[in-house]
Amino acid sequence: MSAIASSLISLSILFVLHTVNFLIFETHGSILLTPLTVGTAELILAALAALCVFTRPSRDTTLTTTVLLMVCTVWTAVGLSNISWEMIIPKLYERNISVEEYSQRDVLLPGHGVLIVLYFIFSVCLILHNKKKDMVVFMLVASLLSVCVIINTWTNFKGHSLLFLSLAFVTAYVSVRAALEHFTGNTETKPSDNKTNFDDKRVIRYALNVLSLSPWVLRSSTLTKNTVISFIWPLVSGLFLLFHGISGMRRGNTTISTYSIVDGLFWASLGGSMYITVIKDFSEILFPAVSIPLSMILLTIAAVSLHSEILLSLEYVLLSGFMLTLTFKREVSLAAFTWICFVVYMYGYIASLFKSFSFKIQLPVGQKVFSKLRQKFCMQKILAENKVEMVNSSNVFESDPMLGISKYATLENIGYVSNIISVLSFSWVPHETTLLSLPWQLIFGCFIQFVVGFIGFSRGKTLESSFFLIFASFWSIWGSLRSLDLIGSESGMSLGVGLSGFLLVGVVFLGMSITVNKVWIGISLCFVLFMLTSLLQVLGISDGFIYEKTAAVLYSLSLFYALLSSTLKLTFVREVLPSGKPLLQISKITKYNDQILLASSRRARGVKEIAEKLKTGGICGIPTDTVYILAACCHQPKAVERAYKSKKHGKDRPMSVWISNFKQIEVARHEFSSLLWDFLHEIWPSNVSVVVKRGEWVKSLGLGESEKYVGRSDSIALRIPDSTITCHLIDQCGPVTVTSANPTGEGDTTHHLQVLAKLGIEMCDGILCDGPSRENAISTVVDCRDIDNEKLGFFRIGLTPKSAVLGILHKLLEKRSTTNGDSHMNGIANAAFDTKM
Template identity: 25%
Template sequence: MGKPGSFLLAVSSYSSTRVPALIPSTALGVLLVTFAALLAYAGFRKSLHATPLVVSFSLSVSALWWGIGLIQIMVGQGVLTSAEDLRNAMMPGLAAFTMGMFIIGVVGVLQDGVPVALMAFAISYSSIHGMAMYSDSTLGSSAVACNYLIVTIVSLYLVAARALYFFSKQRIALPGAELPNPKAKWSGQAIAPKRNDVVVIGLIVNIVSASVFGCRAVGLTTSLFVGQVPWLGMSAFFQLGVCILSYRSFDNLTATFFGFSSVLRFAEGYSLLYRFWRSEEPIFPIPFLVVFAILFLVLALFMAEKSLADVAYLLLFAAYCVAVACYPNGVFHSSSQGVSVAIYVASALMALAKLYNMKANAKIPMGEGIVKNLLTHLGPFRLRQGKDPHILHTGYSKYADGEVLGHACSVLAAFAITTGVDPRDPRGTVVLPWLVVAGGVLKIVCGLVAFSRGKTLESSIFILHGFMWILWGPTRYGGLCGPARGLRVALGIICFMLLNGFLVFFTLFLSIAWFLYCLTFELIIISFLLDAIDALPVGYDIAATIIVGTVSFYCFLSGLINSTFERPQLPMGGPIVKLQGFGVGSTTCLHLPARRTTSTRKIAGILRNGGVCRIPSDDGYALVAACNQPVAVERVCTTAWLPQRSSLEMWVSNLSQLEPLRCLVEGQLWEVMQTTLAFSGKLLICKGVWLDSFAMGEAAEYMGAAQNIALRIPDCAITTHVIELVSDQLKEAFRALSILHA
């Protein structure tokens, strides 16, 4: 998709003096945005499978097309009317991508990525010529068009090389084409969790957002206005994507940082967009920014485990929040704009170092491992060793734990409403971005990540609270409800209060910290309720937000400490009410969390001793018994009131456990059986002496029909793990469970 976008810009630049324009601004913008979306999708799909250089280049080009495309749409719709407006809108993005593409080009030359380096240098030089063209109206756009034409030609060469490689059945490979290698792809998948390819694009879009305010500080632009919102909006959405993909790479700290930075970019974009509605500058709430600086500071301390360079980089963002808080007009003051210049330089250096170190043998020193080695020699501290705490012991999840970011967003959203707003113009105080993005969007993202990890209750809490902020944040602080107050306005928030009350009850069975978090959130809901009926006491918001923010900050700090250190630990507390099960003594029916290794061991022990259990499987819950326990198998039949015995199946955990069948089956049929079972298919096998190898004895009478029995391998890690534990603990020939679907 880089080829058509570059070709469009080349044609547009060559015909810039033509009246009317060969390609109208609106059409050019729509096409660029379309190609940018497709290129971003391709870049994110290639992460962890292609080289980091290709991923970074693809996503950077997509980000550039997004910004230019949206600005061209604004020109076509009459939002940007003068040449000065177009100059102020384009200059920050061109200054940023001049640096970003130059970094990619340098790394490409050093790491033999010649085609990518050539295209990156061409785009960087076109951005330089574009800056010169907008600064001096006497300069033409031919140089810009020429560089984009170079990108088009190189892209055509790469497309031709791929096509020739494919149609020649991998016999003809043109030089420098970086053709796909199936073996390399699989090896890349094997190390995927160890590498985070999208960090570089996150740093490059940080350069873009810092450039918007840094250009104002150094005099490259004359004003901050709505024409620069596309760059900030693009940066915010890209950093949100980097946050999600960092969880996919099991990089929890990096995901938290880019979640924080995306919140900042949305707020900066909102502040510039507000000036499109009103001429005055919006006011930034001081308590929120102070708390945000503290969160950046705490996260920087834990980033020391990765590298000292990351610590210094995050401290710049803490300083930026402090600089914005020092003056009511926030980002429009020169102090915060000066810090933006420092962030621009630091982001460029970090992008260069991280992109180069991903593939280089001799790496650029970033202070990696210094603090980690220091902590290993300190008695009170012990870092986590061995298995990653974000990887589940049983079950499977493609994402790291997102609870740290979820609790941090609760802190931000709570302190955002500490400062009062003018009821005549609630949008004049920058509150909406903190509520909608931090309290809403990011909490829903954390809830979905928690759901993928099997944390149903935690995900329900995050998602409910996220929707509450998204719906009622704009209603109260966006002026949607207007002056109307009363019970009719409050009905919706009453529903949220009831739903949160149900979650408070269920957190009694989870932990003390989660119970307090849900319980104190009722104070926030009550605040919205009192405001809806126009009965909010003075000072209530301050007290409520301090309580909720303190509890959420404790949960945030506990998540960071417990995921980083084995000692010390910050306790979350056990469940207030414990489910011990029904019955007494040996007849107690236990309730155990399925995703804990200790629980699966207890279940395996019960089955080994002739018990009956109900466990999760790939198609619901199933009633199970060890197949060498005839009494237990009979209990399965009688407990579920089976209409027919054929409903009872035998499940095994892997193909090697069916070796007793091999002597009874011909070669090709055995391969068919293996293929069918490997994809969780069901096989009906005639009963015979091979059942004796599983030590069934009298239990065989209850298995399947009179002449055959159903075999299957469940597609559920928990079920197969239980089967393996039962077989390993018994240390006998049989390795199977009889399973009844419930």
């Protein structure tokens, strides 16, 4: 079932549950479910609905996804409110505080009020575009329900059950339609739909930022009295922004996803601090130890983003001012910054909708104002100015520092920011309010850094990713202990033993950092010093706090320098602030980069250079639709023999042949049966290798004496890979023989950085660098030698399941039976690989 249908079904169940509960209340005056039960159900079902969309995003359903995430955010927040209300009320009675001071109006009005405005703007755009009328009806009913919720905070209003029933009906209708479209494959759209390229990433980001800001907007309008009790809106919206940003990075949009993650970190941590303030009755929400450095980081982000979009830059300047006025309790300034931020976010929300629907009127956001400045520093101009030198150089890593960067490129910067906030909140929060730093430690220090560490491995920087995992472990444990005021207690010696373990790991990583660069040496050294000072404090040494604060400042400065260096490198595509060369050079990529061809797959020139290397007898590591492979041109027998012997294959591990189009094996057509020829057309391009009978046609490949190294005596494996880069390469150099790009018995190679590390310069003449593999899985190998008897064998089951291959054969046999087997079918040939086009 599609993600949209699953999400809608979860929401429909939620609305049915509310319908029954309110119907019993309106008819009998009693409730069926307690607020705690209802809140738990709301939280689970709404979060489940959002999870369905986050984990299975689709570019074809971005508009519906946006509406669903807005709805899920609201009901997740309402569910959290109902749950927390049961926990807050006893705390209020303990402190003799009137419950009326924490009324439900202050809790529900901000989110529902802003949601009505967001829905209204969205609906108007949909009506003007004449698109998704079912979503218009859905948002209309949801808006009416929000109006009833707001009215109910002043007076007892009946009719909730009817509205919830209407929402349940509309949601069920849309979910059934989405499920039918998914199962039948009928996803035809109107001609006007093709004009829409809905930018859900920006729209969702702006909508969630507006929801996060809603408590202060309503408070400055005197419609509510207490902003702290409205913690559910920034907390839930921040968490949704985090997941939205991470999901966006998985889809390859690093820029706006990075901004979403930064926003989510701030709002979720602020919402957590607000909740602690409600429980503990603190007078502060934010503290200068976090707000001042974070404001500087936001201003840095604003300065960097200025070259791409003025609106984004303005947002972070205003958010920095909002945070500082909130910290130092400047009511007039806070109200001003709140409303300016609100207007700017709403402007961005409307501008994103207008752009998505391709309206004639477009609201400017300042994207091209500084384009000349960017072009001045971008790598294209650097390459243009040094064209001759760059073309003749094989040292591509020197000329292109962005080579091999992955879709998770900016996560490293997020890790630096998170560490800065974590260390400052750990060391500089006043002792009497240490509990307020807990959300910042858990979100900045624990959650996001674990994400950075685990996902960061896709960039091939395993040591740096391991650093972030160590940081995450340290802040999640020691940050929580400090926030709970447990450090320095009677368990000091026990804590010291644990901290000594971290210290030992830190020293090990310090030694390993000399192989990375000087920036990481500085970060590792400061981290070790910081743990030493924490150990002094745990052991009761009086000057531990002074040493700790000094080490914290040094640690923060080293991280901030790393942040600036990495950000400027990503922005201007060259190293502005030097990170320094490693003290010990062990990387083969950097050691032999002047002796081996390292070409970028993102440039046509890079593919051409590797093709020329293969045509002249070289063997190269290239990316595919699965993992990296070692290739040699079929018409270069010595290269084929060298590739075979360099891997030290046994006779049970023969090489296979890859082609890019059927014209390259046209000579084999008279030797293949019509069924086999049709089957090959149906199943290729794909990650399926097909074993066929050996024949005279093999000689046309030009293998010569190296033919004995390819296939077996009676068979040979063929494949057209499902990779544009690989097929484009083979188009230029002709059919290639391939084998895995790793020594026999070792794991598959899933990143271009691993190719040279595993094979060495003697076994590889060039690498087509494409970052992490698209799929970390092997291909499926199918035996088609007995296909004329309608039988297939399977040597290996990989990415494509056995059932899918058999399904293709059965479908082909059914097609052939309708023609009585007399006519030859061409199958589904991929025109993209036709050399005449």
